[in-house]
Structures are given as C-alpha cells and as structure tokens.
Amino acid sequence: MNCDEFENLGLDLNQSGADAEQRAAALDHLRHCSHCAGLVESWEEARAELFLLGDATREAQTPLRVEMRLRQEFRAQRRPSVFYRRTALVAAWSLAVVTLVAGAWNWESWRHQQPKKPAITPVATNGTQQVAAPNDVLLADSDTSAFIPLPGTIPIESGDASVMQVRMQRGALSALGLPVDQEHVSDWIRVDLLVAEDGVPQAVRLHQATTQEGTSQ
Amino acid sequence: MRISTDERDDVLLRRAARGEEDAFTCLYKRHQAALYRYALRMTGSAWSAEEIVQEVFMTLIREPKKYNAERGAVGAFLFGITRNRVLKHLERRPREFSIEDASPNGSYYREPVDPVTPAVWAEQRERVAQIRDAVLSLPEEFREAVVLCELEELSYEEAARLSSCPIGTIRSRLHRGRALLLAKLELLRQTPRRATANG
DSSP: OOHHHHHHHOSOHHHHTOOHHHHHHHHHHHHHOHHHHHHHHHHHHHHHHHHHHHHHTTTOOOOHHHHHHHHHHHHHHHHHHHHHHHHHHHHHHHHHHHHHHHHHHHHHHHHHHSOOOOOOEEEETTSOBSSOOSSGGGOOOOOOTTOEEOTTOOOOOGGGOEEEEEEEEGGGGGGGTOOOOGGGTTOEEEEEEEEOTTSOEEEEEEOHHHHHHHHHO | OOOOTTOOHHHHHHHHHTTOHHHHHHHHHHHHHHHHHHHHHHHOOHHHHHHHHHHHHHHHHHOGGGOOGGGOOHHHHHHHHHHHHHHHHHHHSTTOOOTTOOOTTSOSOOOOSSOSSHHHHHHHHHHHHHHHHHHHTSOHHHHHHHIIIIISOOOHHHHHHHHTSOHHHHHHHHHHHHHHHHHHHHHHHHSOOOOOTTO
C-alpha cells in the first residue's frame, strides 16, 4: 500500500469500512511510512480535541424562552380557528332562532287567514247590532237596498225583518230558487238573508266578492 | 387530552395540527436538543442556533401539512428543515464566529469536565476553542460531515441520509474535512497561544 492508497482509506481505520486485508496492509504501511504515521497521530490528537468539543456541547439545549415563544405562537395560530368555530356556532343558533320565529309568525298569520266556521250573525235592520260579532267580517250590512227578492215571496217592511249573514255552499242558492253555476256548486260563499219575523227568508244579497265570482262565472 | 410520552411523532404532529398544544410541546421537547446541537455546532453561535430551532418549529406550527409521512420520519423532516436553515444562515453570514457566547440560562458550551488544576482547565479550554475555530472555518459541506460523523457520532449511513447524499460523498467529504481540520489546527497552533497557566 502506498501513501495515496492509505489516505484514500481515511485517517480512521475503524470508521473506514476497510476489510481485514486492507487493514493489515494499512498497518504495515504505517510501520514503514513516517509521514502517514504522523498524520494518523495528528488525527488521533485532533480527534481527542473534537471529542472535548463534542462533550462541551453534548448537553446543549434550546433555551426555555424558545419553548415559551413557540407555545405562545401556537396558541395565537390556533385562536382564529376557535374564533371562527364559535362564530359559526353563534350564527347557526341565530339562524335557527330566526327560522323558528319566522315559522311561528307565518303559522299565526295563516291561522288568522283561515275561514271561520259557518256562522250566522243576526243584525237588526234598524242599525243596532243584536249580537256582538267576533270580527268585522261577520257583520252584515244593514242596508237592505241591494237585496234580491226571492221568487214567490211578498215584499215586507224592512223594519220587521232581520239581516242574517250566512256562509253556505253555492249549491244551496238553488233551494232558494236562484240559478247556480253547476261547476261551482261546492264553493263556499257568504250571503246576507233578509229574514221575516216568521223566520222565512225574503230576499238575498250576495257579498261583493261572491257577486264578482258569480258574474265572472 | 393527556399525551403519552411514547406516542409516535407522526401522531403527535397530527394532534398538534388539530390544535393540541401538549402534543406540540411533546414533539418539541423530543427533538429540540438534537436540532439545537446540530445548529450550534454548524454555526458556532448560540443565538443563531436558537433562532434556527425557533424557525424550524414555527414552520411546523404554521404548515404542519408540509410533512409527508411517505417521505420519512418526522425527525428527519425536522432535521431537513434545520439543515436548510443552517445553510441559509451560513450563506448570509459565512464567517460568524461568536462562539464564546453563552446563553443566559447556561445552555451553551459547558466547561471541560473534571479539570485537575486551573492550568489544565485553561489548557483544555484553549484546545476546545482552537478546535471549534478550526471546525467553523471548514467549508460547509466538510464541516457538516465532520459535525455529523465526529461530533454527533453518526454512522456514515445516517450522515448520508440526513445530508441527502450518497455514502461515498460523505466518506470523501469527511476525509477531506479531516485533512483540512488537521491543517487548520496546525496553523492555529503555530500562532502564539493566548495566555495560559503554562505561559
């Protein structure tokens, strides 16, 4: 083995990965070459010093302040996600409450718009209301001018009659002798009846909406 | 949630990414010392090493998804980031020798152990300072080989894996690094020594 070959093995025979034969040749070369022997000796000395350097830093640790800073940063980084999660939660709850309130309001409105049960509200023709009506819709107009006399009835004095507001199916008008469109016999309509003292209806008056429906049909 | 000390690194990282501070702290404590030592030995500056380790873990906090389990262990991933930071640092300040500093909590260089006499202690200190200067004056790639194989006492295979280069490259860098180191030490010893107890 020559000096170049020895140097190629590296200065540390143990770390060089040389096989037994190479090691024997290297050791033989060291016995005869003072230059390479000096190099190895210098390296051993340097290695001992490297060990001292390594030993001096073996227990080195990152200062605690770095950990504190990192944890602070970690919390700061995570905060937005917590914030957004909370915001989303609040928004979801708000939306649920708004939906609930809107639903309740709609239901209440719908309930008020539903037609009442058939009701008869007698109203005195002289303008005094005999029975307190639950709402304005059921109040009959005491004006008797728009009444259509029913066929076969004798006109009576309006002061002796009462106006009754009735909710009935359109088909029932035929029983009073009035013509009815067969397509709409099952429709519910509101009419005012002029009822004599003996309880027999004398005349009928269709409400405005009903009249319009009737004329359009 | 309680963190088990033998929890795997990738599990800890996943939990840290979900916002578990304890998992992050556990991961940090497990790796900080090795990364700090490497950075310290490569830069020779406690402040730089501290800054580098902090940046490495900041990266982990901000971009935990950068880690890909298929490409290796979390330790290797962290070492890779540290190595890049160290190299960048050395590029910026290639000749920084603030090696005598010590951090306030005394975490930097320990004094040589068991000094028999003040004279021996001073001699040892001088020798450590010289070898440190010599190591820090090596070109980066040789310095890294020396730090990993001689100071960190890693095998060639481990050093090659961490440096992302073939084992033959590490072997040759180490060889040249040693030769350069010897030459530099020779030079340093020829210059008049600072005052020691031996005079």
